[in-house]
Amino acid sequence: MAKILAVDDSASMRGMVAFTLRSAGYEVSEAENGQLALDAARASRFDLVLADVNMPVMDGLSMVRELRVLPEYKGVPILMLTTESNTEKKMEGKAAGATGWLVKPFDPEQLLATVRRVLG
Amino acid sequence: MSTVSLAQFHQVFFEESLEGLDAMEAALLALDQGGDAELVHLIFRAAHSIKGGAATFGFPDMAAFTHEAESLLDELRDGRRATDGAIVELLLRTVDCLRGMFDRAQTGQPLANAQSDDLRQQLAATVGRTVVAPAGKAAGKSAATSGWIIQFRPHPGMLAGGNDPLRLLRELAELGQLSVEAQLDRLPTLEALDPSECHLGWRIELIGAATHAAIAAVFEWVEGECDLIIEPMAQAAAALSANVVETVTAPVVQNAAAKAAAGSNDSGSVRVGIDKIDGLIDLVGELVITQAMLDQFREEFDPSRLALLQHGLAQLARHTRTLQENVMGIRMLPIGSVFNRFPRLVRDLTQKLGKLVKLEMIGEHTELDKTVLEKIGDPLVHLVRNAIDHGLEMPDKRRAAGKNETGTLRLEAFHRGGSIVVEIVDDGAGLNRDAIVAKALQKGLIQSADGLSDETVNELIFQPGFSTAATTTDLSGRGVGMDVVRRNVTDLGGSVAIKSRLGVGTTFTITLPLTLAIIDGLSAAVGEECYIVPLVAIVESVQLRADAVRSVVGGGELFRFREEYLPIVRLHEQFGCPGAKQKIEDGLVIVVEADTGRVGLFIDGLIGQQQAVVKSLEANYRRVEGISGATILADGSVALIIDVAGLVRMQSRRKAA
Numbered sequence: 001m002a003k004i005l006a007v008d009d010s011a012s013m014r015g016m017v018a019f020t021l022r023s024a025g026y027e028v029s030e031a032e033n034g035q036l037a038l039d040a041a042r043a044s045r046f047d048l049v050l051a052d053v054n055m056p057v058m059d060g061l062s063m064v065r066e067l068r069v070l071p072e073y074k075g076v077p078i079l080m081l082t083t084e085s086n087t088e089k090k091m092e093g094k095a096a097g098a099t100g101w102l103v104k105p106f107d108p109e110q111l112l113a114t115v116r117r118v119l120g
Numbered sequence: 121m122s123t124v125s126l127a128q129f130h131q132v133f134f135e136e137s138l139e140g141l142d143a144m145e146a147a148l149l150a151l152d153q154g155g156d157a158e159l160v161h162l163i164f165r166a167a168h169s170i171k172g173g174a175a176t177f178g179f180p181d182m183a184a185f186t187h188e189a190e191s192l193l194d195e196l197r198d199g200r201r202a203t204d205g206a207i208v209e210l211l212l213r214t215v216d217c218l219r220g221m222f223d224r225a226q227t228g229q230p231l232a233n234a235q236s237d238d239l240r241q242q243l244a245a246t247v248g249r250t251v252v253a254p255a256g257k258a259a260g261k262s263a264a265t266s267g268w269i270i271q272f273r274p275h276p277g278m279l280a281g282g283n284d285p286l287r288l289l290r291e292l293a294e295l296g297q298l299s300v301e302a303q304l305d306r307l308p309t310l311e312a313l314d315p316s317e318c319h320l321g322w323r324i325e326l327i328g329a330a331t332h333a334a335i336a337a338v339f340e341w342v343e344g345e346c347d348l349i350i351e352p353m354a355q356a357a358a359a360l361s362a363n364v365v366e367t368v369t370a371p372v373v374q375n376a377a378a379k380a381a382a383g384s385n386d387s388g389s390v391r392v393g394i395d396k397i398d399g400l401i402d403l404v405g406e407l408v409i410t411q412a413m414l415d416q417f418r419e420e421f422d423p424s425r426l427a428l429l430q431h432g433l434a435q436l437a438r439h440t441r442t443l444q445e446n447v448m449g450i451r452m453l454p455i456g457s458v459f460n461r462f463p464r465l466v467r468d469l470t471q472k473l474g475k476l477v478k479l480e481m482i483g484e485h486t487e488l489d490k491t492v493l494e495k496i497g498d499p500l501v502h503l504v505r506n507a508i509d510h511g512l513e514m515p516d517k518r519r520a521a522g523k524n525e526t527g528t529l530r531l532e533a534f535h536r537g538g539s540i541v542v543e544i545v546d547d548g549a550g551l552n553r554d555a556i557v558a559k560a561l562q563k564g565l566i567q568s569a570d571g572l573s574d575e576t577v578n579e580l581i582f583q584p585g586f587s588t589a590a591t592t593t594d595l596s597g598r599g600v601g602m603d604v605v606r607r608n609v610t611d612l613g614g615s616v617a618i619k620s621r622l623g624v625g626t627t628f629t630i631t632l633p634l635t636l637a638i639i640d641g642l643s644a645a646v647g648e649e650c651y652i653v654p655l656v657a658i659v660e661s662v663q664l665r666a667d668a669v670r671s672v673v674g675g676g677e678l679f680r681f682r683e684e685y686l687p688i689v690r691l692h693e694q695f696g697c698p699g700a701k702q703k704i705e706d707g708l709v710i711v712v713e714a715d716t717g718r719v720g721l722f723i724d725g726l727i728g729q730q731q732a733v734v735k736s737l738e739a740n741y742r743r744v745e746g747i748s749g750a751t752i753l754a755d756g757s758v759a760l761i762i763d764v765a766g767l768v769r770m771q772s773r774r775k776a777a
Binding site (some may be wrong): 013 | 126128129130132133136162164165168169171172173175176177183279280281282283284286287290291316340341343344345
């Protein structure tokens with residue numbers, strides 16, 4: 001089963017994402033900011049990264065930029081979990097190298113649908 | 121997918137959000153003192169997280185409210201608006217309002233009320249917008265046609281961004297019947313081909329009733345990374361522009377889940393540092409090794425190996441003690457979580473009163489038992505209010521007295537022996553002996569002040585119903601007096617002392633036990649029973665001769681201890697224990713001390729010193745006056761723990777009667 005990295009500084013949000021995906025059979029690792037996510041991503045390869053935008057230490061956009069520099073993360077889907085529904089913010093994510101986004105609030109079904117959509 | 125209930129995440133969401141609000145408040149106060157831009161980012165992040173969580177976990181009112189605050193914070197963050205006192209004030213009220221919403225969320229009440237609606241309007245007005253009712257989901261941009269022609273040509277870098285054209289084609293296939301034609305015209309020669317880039321394009325015919333919006337949604341992530349034209353089949357010639365329409369996901373409200381979670385949050389939880397958990401795991405490992413070592417003796421015991429057995433038992437004792445300490449440590453939380461509320465309190469009070477006060481907090485990392493921590497907040501708030509309200513003077517008065525206009529209020533926590541000490545120190549006017557004496561005379565608390573030491577006079581403020589302020593302001597005068605402060609602290613097994621110098625300042629010293637869960641005590645025999653007397657309360661044990669005891673009118677007994685006469689409390693009479701010694705000279709008197717006085721406890725004799733794990737008597741039986749709890753002795757029998765303050769209170773009531 002695919003390995004997913006869930007990155008969010010909010011424990012409730014991260015918990016919800018991880019729980020939902022684990023219930024669906026995915027293998028999920030969690031990180032609470034961009035820096036920890038980078039460490040995790042360097043240690044093992046993930047098939048999908050789901051990341052919040054606003055986080056302390058290292059935000060989601062910087063994390064995406066750093067990830068895209070790594071050869072093994074070229075082409076790996078990275079989705080931003082964002083409450084910013086305006087296009088500008090989404091484009092910032094795209095410019096940083098994100099694959100797409102999932103607009104908060106989302107419920108477990110929407111999350112799973114999107115993840116399945118990306119992972120096929 | 122109904123297997124994932126959002127309610128299970130509510131408690132975590134509440135806890136992290138309340139922490140976020142504390143952080144917001146602290147940052148706002150720091151910002152008010154002229155903090156930097158990083159604070160604004162921190163505040164924004166906290167609000168943003170709450171908004172996202174609220175929307176996700178089914179609290180749309182809270183999300184909508186927080187959204188307004190976030191918009192304002194966004195302007196501050198971008199530098200479109202400067203931070204001023206009014207904005208900080210508005211945002212502080214927002215923090216309060218959100219706290220209220222979380223309170224109501226925990227009990228399943230409606231979140232929004234008149235106050236929050238009003239504040240929401242104010243926030244919106246500040247940003248320069250009016251709040252409109254949330255609009256329904258936007259309708260699809262155009263009506264369905266019989267089919268669409270899609271020209272899709274990814275830019276070479278699209279693959280690196282993680283978007284796979286195959287996925288897009290697969291999704292399109294879900295919208296209707298597809299026929300796809302690959303365009304190979306830009307395919308480079310094999311030598312020039314970079315396999316990580318996309319060189320293909322597609323012309324796609326989609327037959328079906330899909331809307332333009334639905335198709336655009338498929339391509340929403342690749343906007344800007346491809347050339348895309350979506351045209352209705354019938355008007356293919358009329359080349360519509362390929363504006364990608366943003367779809368808005370409607371918030372999913374799960375009120376049922378919110379209600380399910382309410383009421384299930386009484387047990388509370390403690391967040392524990394990983395190092396503490398790791399320490400415990402290490403220790404359990406050690407215990408397992410010790411257990412294995414001792415296990416060798418189960419089958420047979422050869423006296424020659426006695427030393428080994430003794431070593432094993434000593435090790436077991438050591439590990440058990442450390443384990444006990446570490447487990448207690450889990451309940452220990454930094455007092456900073458209580459101190460945190462004071463910057464705000466001090467700011468509000470000083471603004472209201474027109475005083476200038478600098479708050480210093482020292483030792484925020486000092487750890488206290490969670491139960492103690494929860495109950496020490498109110499007494500501390502009262503003392504801080506008092507210090508600002510009554511202790512520290514107005515700026516002009518301070519200037520006239522040759523002091524700095526700005527008063528200093530210091531909160532300090534530190535360890536002393538086996539206790540935690542919290543000091544509240546102000547450099548204000550100090551306690552006014554004459555004012556206290558006058559008040560005490562008026563209230564009939566004393567008959568005359570002659571011969572009373574300053575300490576004794578200061579102690580009078582702890583008497584019920586005492587208040588020296590000429591007019592009771594709405595700040596301190598909330599029907600809670602210093603007597604309640606002392607009572608609360610005493611109930612926690614602590615004490616309050618006061619030191620004051622006229623014109624120089626006042627210091628309140630609160631001494632608290634590290635934990636309520638374990639006490640050091642002396643076990644005392646009374647007939648067939650065993651009672652535990654807390655060690656901290658014991659002054660000394662004395663053996664009295666029969667003629668050292670004076671009987672007084674009313675049936676009481678007194679004995680002379682140093683310079684004073686103390687009443688004797690015969691524990692066997694107090695608690696009805698048969699078979700106890702009756703003659704004073706046969707037993708022992710333990711002199712114990714509470715804040716309110718000393719008494720001598722008459723017992724048969726001392727058994728020894730021991731640590732007692734406190735079990736609640738109230739939870740298992742009912743409250744008994746003079747008893748603070750129970751513990752289980754090494755032989756499995758139950759011993760009651762003496763509540764010294766309670767016994768002293770009972771004794772003084774008897775004296776008064």
